[in-house]
Amino acid sequence: MSDQTRRGSYGSSYDTSFDVNNNNNNSTSRQTIKFLTAATIGVSLMLLSGLILTGTVIGLVIATPLLVLFSPILVPAAFILFMAASGFLFSGGCGVAAVAALSWIYNYVAGKHPVGADKLDYARDVIADKARDVKDRAKDYASYAQGGTTTGSTY
The missing domain is CATH 1.20.5 (Single alpha-helices involved in coiled-coils or other helix-helix interfaces)
Structure with a gap:
């Protein structure tokens, strides 16, 4: 209450x-x-x-x-230090990129399918198809130049 x-x-x-x-x-x-x-x-x-x-x-x-x-002493010293630091950073970056690339290649060869492997496989297949087409055309042109008949498609 x-x-x-x-x-x-x-x-x-x-x-x-x-x-x-x-x-x-x-x-x-x-x-x-x-x-x-x-x-x-x-x-x-x-x-x-x-x-x-x-x-x-x-x-x-x-x-x-x-x-x-x-x-006159500090400006060249600062320039040299800047260039040395830039060189070390650039070489370190290249080293990291190389290790990353080698790791990717190792994973690709080992069959672990890293990122971008499908694009690489597609590009490899496209290049192989184009190479096969060029080879067939070269054979057709060679047989045509020798006076033979063409076995492939007409142009």
């Missing part, structure tokens, strides 16, 4: 007029706390951002004369 008297219009035992007023006060205080927390975090991050920007500018001001002074 006490549950029935406490239930409000929504059927919940927590929706009394006291709780509704308390939730309004609670939600405004929660919003205030959320705003203050977000503002505090935002201001501190803005201060950190400004300090990092200031430090970066000071570092560049100090490092610029050194970079200009040592640029």
Whole structure:
């Protein structure tokens, strides 16, 4: 019986007029706390951002004369390092491609039917058919050139 008297219009035992007023006060205080927390975090991050920007500018001001002074050494060194790294990456990529190709060939020869094997078989059959057609035409032309009769299709 006490549950029935406490239930409000929504059927919940927590929706009394006291709780509704308390939730309004609670939600405004929660919003205030959320705003203050977000503002505090935002201001501190803005201060950190400004300090990092200031430090970066000071570092560049100090490092610029050194970079200009040592640029005849640093630029060719950077170019050589870039070329060496590119060469190592390219050769490594070629090695990976070779291992992948050899693995595919091994799986194909072993009969495991790797991806693309059906296309390779189709291409092989088409090439074999064309080679057979060329061979037959060559025989027909050879017999025609020798004065014989043609045994194949007419042209």
